[in-house]
Amino acid sequence: MSLIHDMARAGRAALPALAAATTAQKAEAIRVAAAAIRARSAELLAANAADVAAGQAAGLSAALVDRLALDGARVEGIAAGLDTVAGLTDPVGEVIARWSRPNGLQFERVRVPLGVIGIIYESRPGVTADAAALCLMAGNACLLRGGSEAARSNAVLLDCMAQGLGAAGLPAAAVQMVPAGDRALVGDMLGAHGLIDVIIPRGGKGLVARVQAEAKVPVLAHLDGINHVYVDASADPDQAVAIVVNSKLRRTAVCGAMETLLIDAAAPVALKRRLVAALLDDDCEVRGSAAVQALDARVVAARPEDWDTEYLDAIASVAEVAGVEGAIAHIAAHGSQHTESVVAQDEAVAEHFLARVDAAIVLHNASTQFADGGEFGFGAEIGIATGRLHARGPVALEGLTIFKTIVRGTGQVRP
Amino acid sequence: MSLIHDMARAGRAALPALAAATTAQKAEAIRVAAAAIRARSAELLAANAADVAAGQAAGLSAALVDRLALDGARVEGIAAGLDTVAGLTDPVGEVIARWSRPNGLQFERVRVPLGVIGIIYESRPGVTADAAALCLMAGNACLLRGGSEAARSNAVLLDCMAQGLGAAGLPAAAVQMVPAGDRALVGDMLGAHGLIDVIIPRGGKGLVARVQAEAKVPVLAHLDGINHVYVDASADPDQAVAIVVNSKLRRTAVCGAMETLLIDAAAPVALKRRLVAALLDDDCEVRGSAAVQALDARVVAARPEDWDTEYLDAIASVAEVAGVEGAIAHIAAHGSQHTESVVAQDEAVAEHFLARVDAAIVLHNASTQFADGGEFGFGAEIGIATGRLHARGPVALEGLTIFKTIVRGTGQVRP
Structure with a gap:
């Protein structure tokens, strides 16, 4: 457990800085990452070609190779997706309810980031950038666990995200990549109660079913769409x-x-x-x-x-x-x-x-x-949830937040 | 698992009727239950005296006996608490967001009941009535698991709730009591992923810690208040x-x-x-x-x-x-x-x-x-949550709901 625990703790340690980050700072991190992806597209395509070759040598199905493979248009699509997320309305700080009590206490319910989010996905490299950007824009830290077949592509994308975080003065631990290959690490993520706040699986039914069956951490997902x-x-x-x-x-x-x-x-x-x-x-x-x-x-x-x-x-x-x-x-x-x-x-x-x-x-x-x-007009989504807790339907930035209640008084004590 | 699964399935089967119940119907069920508790207070006090006597014989601590014991004032307090819940604003059906898209689709996010809620608690009999009423008012079914030391008191209270449900034409499976004594049933509740939507533990730190450590079902709770x-x-x-x-x-x-x-x-x-x-x-x-x-x-x-x-x-x-x-x-x-x-x-x-x-x-x-x-002005609470998913702070009727999105069109298809 210690690797996942260490990563999750590093993510938690980054949360105060992420919660305090301005919208402009988060958007800058994401836009710089998008620019880095464009600037380094040759490097990314070479890494991806190596992933594809290794996958084909290992007998990966044509459908999986198609999900894994990038070309110029797909790289531009990934970068453009980041620019879209950078332009979304920041939910953090939004006052979602306001009321007062006869004793003069003033209540405000304010959106705050959800915390540390674990994303478990398969061979699509685009998820690395997309999920990281959505988590970041809502002020969260994320632990990304992509499929091993995309490891080389993901490493380049993670590095582009790190460039963005660095440029915006945000902690590198905001976006971390869990090493691919060791399946036990997925189990460690699913059991990291209290360290990872929510797991979002993105992939086929087998992945989602395993995550839902094993997780002690809450899961936002859907299994079927019948x-x-x-x-x-x-x-x-x-x-x-x-x-x-x-x-x-x-x-x-x-x-x-x-x-x-x-x-x-x-x-x-x-x-x-x-x-x-x-x-x-x-x-x-x-x-x-x-x-x-x-x-x-x-x-x-x-x-x-x-x-x-x-x-x-x-x-x-x-x-x-x-x-x-x-x-x-x-x-x-x-x-x-x-x-x-x-x-x-x-x-x-x-x-x-x-x-x-x-x-x-x-x-x-x-x-x-x-x-x-x-x-739905959300600009992007991190997935669709069919559970009955927290978020339901397309989950976007708002679904990646929770609230706290601020109470302003003038010396009130409770009788 | 089969007993808990059967009870949870019966609760799920009651959900459509509960979701469709009017505010007046739910309030009537709760008010009739309150009246039944007042009318049957002698019976309830006798059952409670038997619980207390058995507890004292078994060496229950004075603090636990105090939590368990009822008197006329406490019985009236339980009934009055139900009347308060019956008078709260019904969150079900509330439109919490409304927007439209350029293609003419009209979106409404509407509060709906959370589903089947498991309440795990200790020796306080009042929780039986209070938790059942809060769950019911928000349109949920509940599985109550109280401490064995209060079993006789809880049986009378459950019967009063059943009187209320019957009078209001609501399904009896809306409020069910898990047999006390068999600790394995608590484990079954904690593992009933997909059948129980959320577990709310109400009790001391030992109970909450066990629930948080073992649950595969999401939990709303707080462990510490430092x-x-x-x-x-x-x-x-x-x-x-x-x-x-x-x-x-x-x-x-x-x-x-x-x-x-x-x-x-x-x-x-x-x-x-x-x-x-x-x-x-x-x-x-x-x-x-x-x-x-x-x-x-x-x-x-x-x-x-x-x-x-x-x-x-x-x-x-x-x-x-x-x-x-x-x-x-x-x-x-x-x-x-x-x-x-x-x-x-x-x-x-x-x-x-x-x-x-x-x-x-x-x-x-x-x-x-x-x-x-x-x-906070919520009229009542089912507990305080310190987690970062779904609800946070005092959890009342609104925290016992989720939403669905209603989309109204005029024949729109997706390009």
């Missing part, structure tokens, strides 16, 4: 088709993609057929209940486990349900509290769905693919 | 003495009590002597640094561990520090992020302290004993 679109009988047909196709097929591998379409049994048959055909015509496999199979010969039979499956692929489960209550019940049984959408012109139906469905994000007449910090 | 009052050279002497004496001695056993007094070395000697003498004259033992021993012959020498000790008794550690920076450094080294107070007429000194000290509650010219949900 998202539904419910099309009510009152839906505008064109709107319903557009939302369903976009929710499923705009990008199939994102956590905000629709996995299951729920169609009101009372909807016109023409609408039901159009919805199913639109998916099929766009090369999406449709797995349906018996009623849905009757709509189109191309629909294959859904197995029971399909209703609980996050495909992250051009496959959709489709069921008929008994109106909005049927949809709510289906989502309660099979949803993952991520993102759920209702398409309806009947406002009462829509409001009932929005109120009753338990999920981080509920939408009316809009695509589930808006489940994203950028689309 | 609170400081810093008296600056600019302090008003009368105010400083009143605040120091009240902070330490109003009640010594509460977590908001001052444990260490920090005096500005630059303060007038007369003020230093008055502060120390005021504590000593009020029968408070003073353990001081050499400089403080020189102020009054009654001061005993502080050992190094005194600066990290929560006495919860009429004992205070007193040190001289080099101004506000010295105080901030001492608190950073020895504080427990609970409650810290500065007494100063110099506003710049006070604001510097309030900004830089890392604690759930920071006060200016007021007693640390205001660290209490009632004194």
Whole structure:
């Protein structure tokens, strides 16, 4: 444990300076890091090429190599992402509530940094810069643990972050990299209760599941995005088709993609057929209940486990349900509290769905693919949380803060 | 695990009905429970007398028997506490943020219940009613695990809560009692990740330490309240003495009590002597640094561990520090992020302290004993949290909620 404990203690020791840092100072650190990434792009690309070569030699899958590999455009994307974070509104110091008491005490609830944040991720080098910048902008220290396959790329990116911290006069321990390769260090991070304030895993389901199962430190994450679109009988047909196709097929591998379409049994048959055909015509496999199979010969039979499956692929489960209550019940049984959408012109139906469905994000007449910090207007996100504590939905700068209460008195003592 | 899992699943199954319950319904359940407690006070007192007799036979300490024992006034206090909770503002449904995006999407962040809350406590029967009512008013289900010494009293109180739930048409599984006696069940609660959303321990340091060390479920709690009052050279002497004496001695056993007094070395000697003498004259033992021993012959020498000790008794550690920076450094080294107070007429000194000290509650010219949900105007509290996630300081109804984001569109799909 001692390495992780030492790193976390160094991070904690940096917290007073980070909490006191001005917005301009934090932004400067991030902008200088972005400039360093641009200036050192040849060095970064060479390190990345060595990572890719080693990965290919070790038999890394093509998908993993794609996540790992950088080119000029991706390097510029990383740098531009940092510039975006540097321009975001600083949440630290914001007064989020103010009240007073009859005895004259004045209360202010003020945002402060969360503390030391552990980020555990896989082979994407961009996460190194992105996560570090978001943590820093909210005044936090971070311990980054990236995949060993990206170690050379990450070392260059970390050094660019260190350049930025140095230029802004902020402590180097604000952004630290946990050595890759030794899996026991991940376990040490997950158990560092009291030293690491929160762990944010960024990666596939296997990583998230391990982190959630083992962590004694609180975790902000989502495991599944089994998202539904419910099309009510009152839906505008064109709107319903557009939302369903976009929710499923705009990008199939994102956590905000629709996995299951729920169609009101009372909807016109023409609408039901159009919805199913639109998916099929766009090369999406449709797995349906018996009623849905009757709509189109191309629909294959859904197995029971399909209703609980996050495909992250051009496959959709489709069921008929008994109106909005049927949809709510289906989502309660099979949803993952991520993102759920209702398409309806009947406002009462829509409001009932929005109120009753338990999920981080509920939408009316809009695509589930808006489940994203950028689309929420947050400028960036460090992940999406489906837990019920602290933050929920896209987590951005505000989710990386907590508050303290300042009480101003004039000599009050308690009777 | 199966008993705790079954109970937690039953609690989760009750969540939709609880989330949909009106304020009036929840208040009715709590008021009927209060009325039942008053109506059945003879039965409750008899059960409690049996608990006390069994506890005394088993050699329970006098302090524990005092916490366990009820009388007519304490029963009325429990019932009146429920009536207070029933009259609090319902946080569920409150819109805490509203914004829109250029594409016309309308966003609302709305408070929703936290979910299933596990409360682990000791011998005070009042916690059964109080915790259940607070959880219920915020729309949550709770699993209560009280000490075995109060089992008979708790059974009557649980039955009164069940009467209230029944009268209001709310599910009985909203308030469940985990059988006392089997310590393994506490471990099961602490490990019920995904089924119990948060654990709130209410009791002594041993209980809190065990819960924090073992829990995989997030915990809202505080372990220590090593609170400081810093008296600056600019302090008003009368105010400083009143605040120091009240902070330490109003009640010594509460977590908001001052444990260490920090005096500005630059303060007038007369003020230093008055502060120390005021504590000593009020029968408070003073353990001081050499400089403080020189102020009054009654001061005993502080050992190094005194600066990290929560006495919860009429004992205070007193040190001289080099101004506000010295105080901030001492608190950073020895504080427990609970409650810290500065007494100063110099506003710049006070604001510097309030900004830089890392604690759930920071006060200016007021007693640390205001660290209490009632004194904050919350009407009640379920505990004080010193962690950095979700809630911090007194946790009341709002701390027992989370939010979801409602997005209203007009057919938007994502480009």
